Amino acid sequence: MTDAALAHGGESRSAAGGRNPWLIAIVVSIATFMMVLDTAIANVALRNIAGSLAAGLDESTWIITTYLVASSVIVPISGWLADVIGRKRYYMLCVATFTGASLLCGLAPNLDMLILFRILQGLGGGGMAPSEQSILADTFPPEKRSQAFALYGIAVIVAPTVGPTIGGWLTDHFSWHWIFFINVPFGILSLALVQWLVVEPDVLKRERRERLKDGLKVDWVGFILVTLALGCLEVFLDEGHRNDWFSSSFITTFAAISAVSLLILIPWELAHRNPIVDMRLLFTRQFGTSFLVMMAVGAVLFSTTQLMPQLQQTAFDYTATLSGLSMMPGGIAMLMLMPISGIASGFVQPKYLIMMGMSAVAVALWHMTSLAPDATFSFFAFARVFLMVGLPFLFIPISTAAYLGLPPRKTNQASALINVARNIGGSIGVSLTTTVIAQNAQLHQSNLVANTAQSSSIYQQTLRQAGEYLAAQGSPAVEAKAQAVGWVGQLIGRQATLLAYVDVFRYSAVATALLVPLALLLRSPKPSRPGK
Structure with a gap:
């Protein structure tokens, strides 16, 4: 057939x-x-x-x-x-x-x-x-x-x-x-x-x-619980960093509603005869593992897609168009590798392709920790290509593995849940990276400011050189000195932001590497018999 x-x-x-x-x-x-x-x-x-x-x-x-x-x-x-x-x-x-x-x-x-x-x-x-x-x-x-x-x-x-x-x-x-x-x-x-x-x-x-x-x-109760659990979770993740997380009663309320709704939702749907969401799928080895790995893929894909333009436009003064262009080579690499990944999936077990893909993504993220203040357009373009190399060998094998062994009637429910995994993972990834950048930028700025004491010879030399340059551009001596102090302050802010992004790339690389063995939980597909 x-x-x-x-x-x-x-x-x-x-x-x-x-x-x-x-x-x-x-x-x-x-x-x-x-x-x-x-x-x-x-x-x-x-x-x-x-x-x-x-x-x-x-x-x-x-x-x-x-x-x-x-x-x-x-x-x-x-x-x-x-x-x-x-x-x-x-x-x-x-x-x-x-x-x-x-x-x-x-x-x-x-x-x-x-x-x-x-x-x-x-x-x-x-x-x-x-x-x-x-x-x-x-x-x-x-x-x-x-x-x-x-x-x-x-x-x-x-x-x-x-x-x-x-x-x-x-x-x-x-x-x-x-x-x-x-x-x-x-x-x-x-x-x-x-x-x-x-x-x-x-x-x-x-x-x-x-x-x-x-x-x-x-299943009206299930519908209400799903709406509260995932709707409030999305508000919590997307708005939390703007409202200082649990310091805000608004964010705390949404987090509590989401958590309580989820705790009630799981046993309710497991016991319901006609559940609006088939939670039983999440407790099977094959689909449950695919769900978790897809969350990780969503976190990497969505967070890096938002992170790179944000980094370029804040720390490198790129326009929206230029930052978008730096991501184009990655898209081309993805376009070329998708068919190759599809063909490879017919010969190599999904779990091994997933392990290979996650390892490649981890190495690519670690490569981004070499980001320097004078990074060029080619650095960003190559880094995006490097990252995109691993993703086709994640997305396709996971999508394929998720449906192995599922009854035909479960296809619609499985498709819905695997997309939930990608979306939740993406929201968590974006939320975590945004929070880490904000917090670590402040930490790095405090450490850098500590080196600007009046007694520091390097700081005084930098001020003098900046002041001389500004004076040569036509600024009065007094104004040039004040402008030099402001310029150093801006420089510290940019360096602190850059270091915070490097931290995010480092943490993401380590987290991705730790998830590599998770793919071993996936079952190997049974070979098709002739005529089937």
Whole structure:
């Protein structure tokens, strides 16, 4: 049999129908590329949006936070929604919601309306990736899934790489409105192709009828607990560093609600006959390990994607466009390595590819600790390429391994949870790195300031040289001395920030290296028998 994921009785669950399954893989990748691209673009344009809408930078961060909260809430229940609504119908509903909300975001007259539309956009975007991965897992047989996920992975991982470049260019040459308008044609194209080419298999239609024959039974308690647990967790992670974590009653409240909801959610869903989230999957060896490793991949991918442009724009005075361009070579490297990883997954066991990929990422992160104040554009470009080399050998094997041994009916739920892992990992990674940078920058600045005592001959010599240079540029002697002191202060601030980033790269490298043995918990796939 050549169709993937056959149900009992030999019925195909493939979304390709009689068409080439690779055509379906391309079609479902379009919307995800649009969604992931939008997330990366919005981060770059945040300052411009705040200025245009007369909002403070802290207020404007809710543009990102609310999207992440809405997305994190809808992702875990998207498997259940796909089962109840119908996978194709639910997927098209998500794409249409995201596309319409993008148009509304671009037209938003003020910050409040933009935040409202971003929530709507997050609800649409959050359900897209789980549906797409479920379609791929059912459309391709196990021995070809890795190659299908390689094609899909190009959209998921390359989009954050080119996003800053596109976002910077659109923001610098047009306006921030276009970072949302650009989604509209892609969304319309995706809807048209999905309606035309993607099939809802008969077996899924029958399973849906069987599920609804006694009426729709909704696990409302589970839904509320998931919303509180993940929604509050996202607010806690995204806003915590801005509010000094547990020093803020606002952040403490959200952390407590999230923790209590999660503690109640797990036993409730395990005991429920028709859970809205199948928590049992997390307690299986294969899927549970895949979940943890995907969290680590999400942490590395999202934190470094945000970290590099931030470092370049704060410590090296790069423009948004230039910092985006420095990440482009990494995207090209990813584009070239994705197919190779997909092919390798057919010959090498996933756990060994994951160990190799994590080791490569750890070495690449350690290489970033050599960052110097005079780092060039080529240093950043090469460092990004070095980092991207390992990620294809993580994303594809994990996505493939997660579905090994799963019953066909569990595909939608598994796809939802593996995306939860990537999103939570990404939020934790970004939150931790941001916090470490803020705290360590203060620590390094205190240590550097200690070397600026009036009795220090090096400090006095630096002041004298700076003062002489400024005086030669036309500044009066008294002003030149004051300007020299200010210049030294700025220099100390930059060096402290740079050292804090180096600390983050060091900690990340060590943490990634320690996670390498975790992949050994994954089972080895059973070889396919001829004719299967």
